[in-house]
Amino acid sequence: MARVKHESRWYPLESEESVLDGLLRQGVAVPNACRAGACQSCLMRALSGEIPEAARVGLKDTLRTQGYFLACVCKPVAGTELEVAGADALRVPARIDSLTLLSASVLRVRLSTDAPFDYRAGQYVSLLRADGLARSYSLASLPREGLLELHVRLIPGGAMSGWLAREARVGDTVAVQGPAGSCFYVPGHPEQPLLLAGTGTGLAPLHGIVRDALESGHTGPIWLFHGARTPEGLYLMDALRELAARHSGFHYRPCVLTGGSRDVAEGALDVLIRAECPRPVGFRAWLCGDSGMVLSLRKKLFLSGLSLKDLHADAFLPSAPRVEPVGAR
Amino acid sequence: MSTAAQEKSVYEQIGGEPAMAAAVDVFYRKVLSDDRISHFFEDVDMERQAAKQKAFLTMVTGGPSNYSGKDMRAGHAPLVKRGLNETHFDAVVEHLRATLEELNVPAPLVERVLSIAGGARADVLNR
The missing domain is CATH 3.10.20.30 (Beta-grasp domain)
Structure with a gap:
């Protein structure tokens, strides 16, 4: 029995x-x-x-x-x-270790947890403020780095992002819950070509996954496409260029809808991807960020030959406004 | 609840679950690329959609499946409301045939699968 x-x-x-x-x-x-x-x-x-x-x-x-x-x-x-x-989550107390602007609209939040926090680079967590306000963010860090790193998009009127940008201080106590999500690197096929595409702070999990793959000794080509409306929406460009300079198999392709330059492609993200990776059969792909982009790109990549089991999509959804019941915990 | 099988199912003969997994990618790609029927297969959750198709392929190949005619009717009723008709059913059967042929399933087995699929016509179209 x-x-x-x-x-x-x-x-x-x-x-x-x-x-x-x-x-x-x-x-x-x-x-x-x-x-x-x-x-x-x-x-x-x-x-x-x-x-x-x-x-x-x-x-x-x-x-x-x-x-x-x-x-x-x-x-x-x-x-x-x-x-x-089932998918039971754990809350872990954490403290704000640093708050740094990566661009005009992206705040890097680093957190230290009292207990080791087990996760895979690319997964996401819920960040909980002391009063219970919660928002979901992808992890940009690697487990070995100790600190958890989140890229928070500053949204006008945003409750959590506004608090982090204006009121939160280093040392403040918060909590993290998770991790969740299946967007992460899986060792075992070091020669498989990898395609990572994201918009806005969709770069956060992708940055973790790329570094995880490189540190795991991935030998196949790795393509990272980061899309934004304008060049102001791109960030971490220097760090990613440096990474590309150190790893010949890693290709970083920033892309904007308007305001392109010698170093930044101009046009739709999917057009750039098709130009650089015309036949992605046998690739593994991760798509993170704006949900419209993620869903449309997933379909396009599937139709161009990528297997569904090799397609990992993490569509970022805005948090829905909600009314807190009186006295609710 | 299985009837005594004198003969192995097509599902078993073509390789069971791994064959279904491969077939889903091919089949899903075909129906999603066909403008006549793609709107019935569009789903924000591609995983869920693929799982449904895998269940369908498993059923029509005689694999382990608990889908009844009643489930089939209930599941397709909303699509019938959206205009699902004979033409669409035929298009799906056409892609099913092409998928099996592409995966080198022997012709007699393809015919057996298509005949099972054809048997679901009334339930799918809620006739």
Whole structure:
């Protein structure tokens, strides 16, 4: 008999019973639909224990490496003890270590956490102010750097960005929750060409992923496209040019809609990408930033031959205005 | 709930789940590139859309699937409201054939798959 632990309770599985069926039978609510290992509605994450390979067939590498599996086709062998969870997040106390303007509209926020914070470069976290105000930001840092780095776009009237830009001070206490997201580098195919494209602060996770790939010894070509409306929207140009100078396989291509120059291409991001990478079959790609751009580019890259499982998209959505219920925590 | 299988399913014969994963990329690309039907397949969540198509391909190849005719009707009812008709169904079947041929599935197996798919016509079109 196998046993499954979920939220500190153990649930026995009958012979040949899936994790999904066993949990449902014993009153645990788990989302599910096709129950045939296809639709992925029942994704869960293994915290400990052996997951049969059959329960991970068809999952993206980024999900597999995080321990995700399909509960509906997961039939642990007798004697297995499995600890599972949904996508439970943790809040970690952090302090503001530095606040630096990278451009007129992008603020770099570095945070130090009391406890080590486990994440992959390119994932995102929620930043929580002491009063509970929360916003989601991608991590631009690498785990080995210790400090967490966020690129915060300064939005007129923005609650969190306005606070960070005008009122927050070094040393202030905040909290981070996460990490989440499957936009990160996965070792194992060092020769695979990589394509990274982002607009605005979509550069943050891409900067982390590029450096992660280079430090992991990636040998295939790496293309980084950063798009903005005008040159003022570009940032970290010097750092990225330096990185490109040190790594011959890394190509940095900034791009603006108007105001291009000798060093900055002018035109639509997807046109530039098509010109530089005309046939991206076999590439792995990460797309981050404006959701319209991300969705349209993902479709274009898929149609031009990139496999869906090699396409990682992280569309940045503006936070919706919301009314706080009186007395709500 | 499986009927005694004297013969292996097409799903098994062409390689099971990995073959479906490969087929989804090819099939999805085809329907998304076809202006006649692409609007039925546009989805902000491409993963979800691909998962649906994988479930469909798994079903029509006789793989493990729990989709019933009732599910098929309910799932397609909103599309029928948006004008889904015979022409669109035929276009999808055409892409299904092309996908299987592109993946070198032997002709007799292709015919078996297309006949299963054809059997879903009434449910898909909510007739």
